[in-house]
Amino acid sequence: MEPVSAFVNLYNNFFFIALPYIAVIVFLVGTIYRYRSTSFGFSSLSSQFLEGKKLFWGSIPFHIGILVVFLGHLTAFLLPKETLLWNSEPIRLIALEVTGFIFGLSVLFGLVSLFIRRISNARLRVVTSKMDIIVELLLIAVVILGCWIALGYRWGSSWFAADLSPYLWSIVKLSPQIDAVSAMPVVIKLHIILAFIIMLLFPFTRLVHFLVAPLHYIVRPYQKVVWNWDRKAIRDPNTPWSPTPPKNN
Amino acid sequence: MDVRSQVSMVFHLDKCIGCHTCSIACKNIWTDRKGAEYMWWNNVETKPGTGYPGKWENQDIYKGGWEKDGDSIALKGAGKKKGLLNIFHNPNMPMIDDYYEPFTYKYLDLIESPASDDQPTARPVSLITGKPIDIKMGPNWDDDLSGTPDYARNDPNLEGLTPAEQDAMFQLEKMAFFYLPRICNHCLNPACVAACPSGAIYKRGEDGVVLINQDVCRAWRMCVTACPYKKSYYNWNNGKSEKCILCYPRIEAGFAPACMHSCVGRIRYLGVILYDADQIESAASADESELVDKQLDMLLDPYDPEVIKAAKANGVSDSTINAAQGSPTYKFVKKWGLALPLHAEYRTLPMLFYVPPLLPVMASVTEVSKDQNDNLNPIAKQWTDSWLYDTSTEELWGTIDQARLPLKYMANMFGAGDESKIKGQLQKLMAVRIYRRWKTVGDISEEKVNEVLKDTNLTAELADEIYNLTSLAKFDDRFNVPPAHREQAIEMLEFAGDEKGSTGFGIKEKVQRGL
Secondary structure, three states, X not given: OOOOOHHHHHHHHXXXXXXXXXXXXXXXXXXXXXXXXXXXXXXXOOOOOOOXXXXXXXXHHHHHHHHHHHHHHHHHHHOHHHHHHHHOOHHHHHHHHHHHHHHHHHHHHXXXXXXXXXXXXXXXXXXXXXXXXXXXXXXHHHHHHHHHHHHHOOOHHHHHHHHHHHHHHHHHOOOOOOHHHHOOOHHHHHHHHHHHHHHHHHHHOHHHHHHHOOHHHHOOOOOXXXXXXXXXXXXXXXXXXXXXXXXOO | OOEEEEEEEEEEHHHOOOOXXXXXXXXXXXXXXXXXXXXXXXXXXXXXXXXOOOXXXXXXXXXXXXXXXXXXXXXXXXXXXXXXXXXXXXXXXXXXXXXXXXXXXXXXXXXXXXXXXXXXXXXXXXXXXXXXXXXXXXXXXXXXXXXXXXXXXXXXXXXXXXXHHHHHHOOOOOOOOEEEEEOOOOOOOOHHHHHOOXXXXXXXXXXXXEEEOOOOOOOOOHHHHHOOOOOXXXXXXXXXXXXXXXXXXXXXXXXXXXXXXXXOOOOEEEEEEEEEHHHHHHHHOOOHHHHHHHHHHHEOOOOOHHHHHHHXXXXXXXXXXXXXXXXXXXXXXXXXXXXXXXXXXXXXXXXXXXXXXXXXHHOEEEEOOXXXXXHOOXXXXXXXXXXXXXXXXXXXXXXXXXXXXXXXXXXXHHOOOOHHHHHHHHHHHHHHHHHHHHHHOOOOOHHHHHHHHHHOOOOHHHHHHHHXXXXXXXXXXXXXXXXXXHHHOHHHHOOOOOOOOOOOOOOOOOOOOOO
16 A cells, blocks of 8 residues: 555645534634624525515525435434445435435525526625625535535445544544545545535524524414513512512513 | 503594604604615505505415414414425515615716706616616505505405495595504514514513514514514515514603604504403404404403402503503593504404594585575585585484495404494594584584484593594693603613614614624
């Protein structure tokens, strides 16, 4: 076996050890800091109000697709053994791969529609920031790479679960093992690097709305009434003299 | 009994002259800034007309409010299931063009154009893109355009009127219109609150004002769909929803809301009403025919010792109970039964009430022959050519049934479609007018007046009371809201040195669009 050159070593160490840690730390610190300091800025910044028809053909395929694809990656990462077990049957493997690929195409279609919509509409250009464009292009790049990988390096779900999940877990466990990822083809490496870059930029983009998805809506009662003071106690004759008035907020 | 208090408003539509001063006062204080130019938290519409946003009352288009769902009710265009399923693209959301594209004019061109053979013009430019646009719609675009095919005849309230009735309405000789000022109704069963996936919208317990916490709003924009009155607006610039806040910083400080304070016709009354929150659910899900009655039944008599006791047990302060006892809105809504909620059929239990307009329905024009001329009452009836213009008030029930604006039309707005709901109100207004005419002009007999008062369950004292609060009321009579409960208002504890051009109140960080 040829000795790996120092440059390649450095490159691998940077992109698959340093970058993931930087990305995770910036992601965590950045989003928490931003949420706590200016939660006013946490918004999906919907532009449907200015343009609604083309949005349908971009937003729906993109969001549905990315949810499925993201959950797929998450499953292979969290449950590698179960994923491999599922893939042990060829029909199930092909079903999984085809599903993933279709939703990947859906993401790509959505992103491209959204991009065309955004740059072709004068009203939308007013509400488009530079970061929106950067994120959009990064996402398009990562999805194109992803679809390419799914077609060209079969079967992704299996080798992800077998080789990359352990790598990601080694990052989590603070003892990075990059042998497997270093041996990956360059397309796959690029896909991984771009994913970490998106994670790094995440707190500084509109993508943060993903973290405040309104899942609590499912369980909350429809109506919401807020009292500044505890109304059952505020007229208690003792409360005016107590050091802590019966406050609700 | 779960007694709560609500600051409510009454609009006396007979007094509204459609001057839009309220809209301008509101605009100047709250919505004169980027992203909010198109918003009119207060707007005044000409009725019949399509209003703002266009045809907002047609819930087949906008899917606002609640609808009956078995024994219960469900949001028409939002809610947990529809809201979350449509979160990536809301098919029921009104677009900017349903309101209008905000614009200004290039006034500088008038001054700076080089000398030429032509007059310089100030072209309209979009306030969104800054590019020249053709204005297709604007605020109160259909102002005073009753009878026009594009606007008045597309009024959703014409539903249920026969084509003949509609044609009769828009005959030139019979044409009438009135003005409808609208702000957020601060409902008891607000659809916007229920539709907000983030839980950013809430109703203040102390005074019932419905507010949006913009730090929690995430632009899922379901409130815009859910509000049947289209009074929750999406700020396209900073990606947050906004709505009328009933000028709560002013109310807390003892001032009337800007719209009310500036009202030229003094049509607005603001006061506290106590209500029983336990009845909200049953009132909101009542049958359509009972909706108005059940909502009015929820409003409690502030002099009833039981009510006072329950209110105190619920933490309602003494000053609020006092204010409820002197509330002008309680008088109009409950004591005299003159004011009705707007579109009760949306089932949000709106807490702004309207005294339906009598003026347009009073006079009538009929074709008569010339020989009747001698028998005419010189004050009430005028005869020109072959037309009789009749403002006679003697035939109380006759003129109301032959109203210029058909009762059915008024009932569609204020009576959930039921004509009998609106008729009593108009009769009472008419009775007070007949009574005053007897007192001041004297061309009506006392027997007739007594008969009319008896028919409408009024007494001379009540009629005088109504007349006084309608016509002679001073500011303190029209505005009775308890003195600032600053100690109870968390918002007042924060820095409120807000200024024009900022977003709402109490936001301490720089208000800017997120990344």
